Amino acid sequence: MPIPKSGILDALSITDIPAQTRFYGRAMAIDLNDYLRDAVDKEPIKRLIELKENHLAMRVNRSAELGKIALSDDEQVNVPLDYF
Numbered sequence: 191m192p193i194p195k196s197g198i199l200d201a202l203s204i205t206d207i208p209a210q211t212r213f214y215g216r217a218m219a220i221d222l223n224d225y226l227r228d229a230v231d232k233e234p235i236k237r238l239i240e241l242k243e244n245h246l247a248m249r250v251n252r253s254a255e256l257g258k259i260a261l262s263d264d265e266q267v268n269v270p271l272d273y274f
Contacts, residue, residue, distance in 0.1 A: 197238060201247045214242060246274055
């Protein structure tokens with residue numbers, strides 16, 4: 191099964207309070223655990239669960255923003271995500 195798009199979109203919508211409420215809510219935790227149980231490739235789901243459990247959505251979004259800013263000066267940049 192693919193990663194649930196609604197979960198990813200809600201995680202990335204850091205300025206959308208209802209989306210963040212859905213992402214960090216109990217229903218999403220249940221859905222993600224169901225996806226994890228049924229997934230053939232469990233790693234993407236585990237990473238989304240880690241993002242949720244450690245409240246990293248804002249930090250990932252900030253890393254992406256810093257990467258975009260760095261691309262103003264360089265053709266290629268590496269954005270460290272070692273916290274995730």
